Amino acid sequence: MESTHSPAIETIGLRKVFGEKVAVADLTLTVERGEVFGFLGPNGAGKTTSVKMLLGLITPTAGQGRLLGKPLGDPQGRAKAGFLPEHFRFHDWLTAREFLHLHAELYHIPAALARKRVAELLELVGLASFAGQKLREFSKGMLQRVGLAQALLNEPDLVILDEPTSGLDPVGRLHVRDIIRGLRDRGAAVFLNSHLLSEVEITCDRVAFIKHGSVIQVTPLKSLMEGEIELLVQARPLTAEVASGLKHWSRDVRVEDGQVTLTLSKEEDIPQINRYLVDSGSQVFALYPKRLSLEDQFIRIIGMDGGL
Amino acid sequence: MSAWTIARLTFREASRRKILYAAFLLGIAFLAIYGVGFFLIRQEMVREMANSMEERAPFFLNQMSNFMLLAGLYAVNFLTVMMTVLTSVDTVAGEISSGTIHTLVSKPIRRWEVLLGKWLGYSGLLTAYLVLMAGGVLLLVRSIAGYTPSGWPSGLAWMWLNAMLLLCLSLLGGTIFSTLANGVMVFGLFGIAFVGGWVEQIGSFLENQTAVNVGIISSLILPSEALWKRAAYEMQSAISGLAPGMTPFSSVSVPSPAMIVYAVIYALVILILAVRKFQRRDL
Numbered sequence: 118m119e120s121t122h123s124p125a126i127e128t129i130g131l132r133k134v135f136g137e138k139v140a141v142a143d144l145t146l147t148v149e150r151g152e153v154f155g156f157l158g159p160n161g162a163g164k165t166t167s168v169k170m171l172l173g174l175i176t177p178t179a180g181q182g183r184l185l186g187k188p189l190g191d192p193q194g195r196a197k198a199g200f201l202p203e204h205f206r207f208h209d210w211l212t213a214r215e216f217l218h219l220h221a222e223l224y225h226i227p228a229a230l231a232r233k234r235v236a237e238l239l240e241l242v243g244l245a246s247f248a249g250q251k252l253r254e255f256s257k258g259m260l261q262r263v264g265l266a267q268a269l270l271n272e273p274d275l276v277i278l279d280e281p282t283s284g285l286d287p288v289g290r291l292h293v294r295d296i297i298r299g300l301r302d303r304g305a306a307v308f309l310n311s312h313l314l315s316e317v318e319i320t321c322d323r324v325a326f327i328k329h330g331s332v333i334q335v336t337p338l339k340s341l342m343e344g345e346i347e348l349l350v351q352a353r354p355l356t357a358e359v360a361s362g363l364k365h366w367s368r369d370v371r372v373e374d375g376q377v378t379l380t381l382s383k384e385e386d387i388p389q390i391n392r393y394l395v396d397s398g399s400q401v402f403a404l405y406p407k408r409l410s411l412e413d414q415f416i417r418i419i420g421m422d423g424g425l
Numbered sequence: 426m427s428a429w430t431i432a433r434l435t436f437r438e439a440s441r442r443k444i445l446y447a448a449f450l451l452g453i454a455f456l457a458i459y460g461v462g463f464f465l466i467r468q469e470m471v472r473e474m475a476n477s478m479e480e481r482a483p484f485f486l487n488q489m490s491n492f493m494l495l496a497g498l499y500a501v502n503f504l505t506v507m508m509t510v511l512t513s514v515d516t517v518a519g520e521i522s523s524g525t526i527h528t529l530v531s532k533p534i535r536r537w538e539v540l541l542g543k544w545l546g547y548s549g550l551l552t553a554y555l556v557l558m559a560g561g562v563l564l565l566v567r568s569i570a571g572y573t574p575s576g577w578p579s580g581l582a583w584m585w586l587n588a589m590l591l592l593c594l595s596l597l598g599g600t601i602f603s604t605l606a607n608g609v610m611v612f613g614l615f616g617i618a619f620v621g622g623w624v625e626q627i628g629s630f631l632e633n634q635t636a637v638n639v640g641i642i643s644s645l646i647l648p649s650e651a652l653w654k655r656a657a658y659e660m661q662s663a664i665s666g667l668a669p670g671m672t673p674f675s676s677v678s679v680p681s682p683a684m685i686v687y688a689v690i691y692a693l694v695i696l697i698l699a700v701r702k703f704q705r706r707d708l
Contacts (some may be wrong), residue, residue: 135707169707169708172531173530173531174527174530174531174707174708175707175708176705176707192532192533192534192535193533195531195532195533196533198531200527200528200531202524202527202528202531204524205524205527205528206523206524206525206527207525207528208434208438208525210438210441210442211437211441219430219434220528220532222427222430223427223430223529223532223533223534224532224533225427225533264528267528
């Protein structure tokens with residue numbers, strides 16, 4: 118059947134223009150089932166608008182897409198999707214349990230099953246003992262937890278999370294990370310919109326970078342992280358002549374305070390550099406390889422201007 | 426059906442936010458004061474008439490009952506209009522601006538189901554309110570004076586239609602404007618219809634056709650006051666129609682049945698427009 122083998126998300130050239138302002142210029146991407154997909158970009162890059170187009174909250178100006186095999190805007194596509202908005206606001210005069218039952222009903226989950234799911238999910242997000250409390254009395258973190266539970270009611274094949282851990286403490290974040298992994302292990306796709314790059318680094322399989330409303334790079338996180346290495350060299354004496362010889366391995370050689378930093382494209386260069394230094398008459402005290410963090414990569418790809 | 430879920434949510438919201446209790450308790454207080462007042466006035470008149478005009482007493486007492494009944498229903502009509510606008514003005518615009526709408530419409534639900542659900546919920550609430558208030562007034566007059574106007578079912582029906590008309594209008598406004606702008610729009614239109622109704626009434630009394638036309642045009646802009654006039658006409662006694670007093674409770678210039686048809690079409694068109702607007706709105 119098409120709907121079970123289709124990608125979780127598939128878009129071609131989605132575009133949204135508000136009046137004069139181009140919010141999203143070109144959103145073309147595919148998210149497979151069973152992967153955690155990070156959607157990264159600076160503020161105002163069009164991340165939330167993109168998410169809203171996927172869920173039918175905003176009608177695209179141009180382009181097309183499918184959500185779980187159904188055209189965007191088709192309620193059937195959303196039947197197996199879960200969503201936690203960034204600025205979540207709920208009907209706060211409901212208790213946590215009533216709130217989840219309301220949304221279970223909107224997912225057309227039969228009452229008996231809904232009771233079971235609601236109890237399980239309240240347990241999962243650690244709110245079982247607050248089930249009868251009104252959402253009005255909840256802290257931001259608790260609201261985020263109940264919002265997450267709401268997105269999981271239908272045992273979704275795709276969960277779209279817009280900044281899901283912004284209100285959570287470190288323990289809560291760890292918990293959400295486990296939930297995301299659980300979803301992936303079950304074969305669901307997770308679309309994660311987050312500023313917390315350390316989170317993304319730990320949880321995501323692939324990431325897309327969006328800037329000025331366009332996807333500028335989509336890449337497996339692994340290859341991104343394995344890409345470049347920064348090597349710090351401490352060797353004495355280190356003449357200018359020897360240092361410039363290092364350009365053989367790197368375009369980017371910086372000398373500061375008698376230390377040299379260079380960017381390498383592969384790990385195998387390190388022993389060769391060691392041999393070169395020794396052969397050139399330097400004594401090597403230390404070679405510190407350092408992988409670029411996702412934050413470094415983000416700034417390299419998006420630019421220091423934040424894309425504004 | 427999802428619309429039913431939304432309708433029940435609307436009901437539950439009204440009850441959780443104490444709107445239901447406030448309306449019910451104040452409604453009971455209104456009826457109590459009305460009943461006491463009506464009882465005392467009638468007692469006084471019975472006493473007066475016993476002395477002077479015995480033969481015509483039943484006739485005058487019925488006239489008085491009719492006048493008091495319409496005065497009570499006039500107040501009920503106004504309260505129902507207020508209730509309609511105040512409860513529904515925020516339901517769409519408020520949910521859009523707060524963002525609570527996001528988790529609702531990202532479910533496998535169609536937008537029209539959300540709007541229809543809200544309409545169902547509020548129309549249920551308002552029908553209950555109208556039945557309590559107008560039914561209370563009718564029952565009080567009946568139990569105290571033994572009087573019920575013959576046209577009361579259609580009278581109530583047009584009062585109900587008036588509430589539905591304003592409900593549809595405020596739902597449409599909610600899909601376009603902010604809460605505050607929506608309230609200003611609905612009450613503004615209601616005000617035009619209200620004052621237009623009076624211009625028509627006085628114009629008709631003075632036999633000034635231009636004034637009557639102004640009234641008719643304002644009724645076309647919003648047939649709200651016209652519906653009350655028609656409701657009052659259905660319930661007024663034959664004599665107050667023949668000898669018009671300048672009271673808001675009786676009608677000199679009676680809106681034709683065509684105005685009722687117009688109001689029904691008006692409400693339906695507005696509801697359809699609201700659905701279409703909401704369907705296309707970026708949330």
